[in-house]
Amino acid sequence: MKCYILMGSPRKNGNTAALLEPFIDEMEKNGVSCETDWLYDMDIKGCVACLHCQHNMNEPDCALKDDMQSVIKKALECDILIYATPIYSWYCTAPMKAAMDRLIYCCNKTYMGQNGPRLLEGKKFASITSSGYRPEKGNSVWNMGLTNYSKHGGMNYIGVEGEKDHGYDHEFMSEEKAEHMRLFAREILSK
Template identity: 45%
Template sequence: MLQGSPREKSNTNALLTPFIQGLEERGHCCQTILLREKDLRLCTACRACQRDWTIFGCVQEDDVQAIIDSVLSCDLLVLASPIYAWYCTFPMKAVLGRLCHQRKTQ
């Protein structure tokens, strides 16, 4: 689960807690990534990720690559973010922007 709230004791967290408990009660393993604690940079549109479609990655050295690796290994992805000014928060926007520029071939 990508949790995009900038606040530790947020409504987003309050909603995720019973959701996670329900999944875990049914035997699922859950991982929550608190985006507010990560070093996240916006996509710079350098297109380095598009030079070689056989690899999956970004040239920026921040925490997004580890997040992308977690996303690729999961069976279900939950995006949890409050909506500020008609859009998700900066941490979620940063990850989604970088995730959308990636492509993995199998």
């Protein structure tokens, strides 16, 4: 089983990265291979809604040539897709949003009045976040967006697990937060 993680944080040693460590450890202990791509390190342009991807019903076939081709390939090959991102203004970071738009357009062949395939259909899908707000408040808009996104893509949305950052003068990571991430990994595997 493969888990593909799109990491939307600009900070390699930041809070979202700290949350991923116990999550990945738990996945790997359960026989899941995990691969993470850091979106801030990649060249991913925003979708231009040209609909080029809709002319090939069986392949993503995006007109923009950048690192998104690799992201799409890995997303199609995985069993579990994770979007890990800090929450900025109640939603994901800009590189994450660009990748999301491109992935859903390229993999859903439904945009030109057609009922074509949804290439991500059936995949397990979830999100891990860090935010300056309590998770239920900070993740509210993000969770709503992901619920609609996964429904549109035919994915099995497990949910979002987030943790609050109390500020730069406080230690972010704790054993309690690590345990939440391990439990979330097990929840995803059980569904």
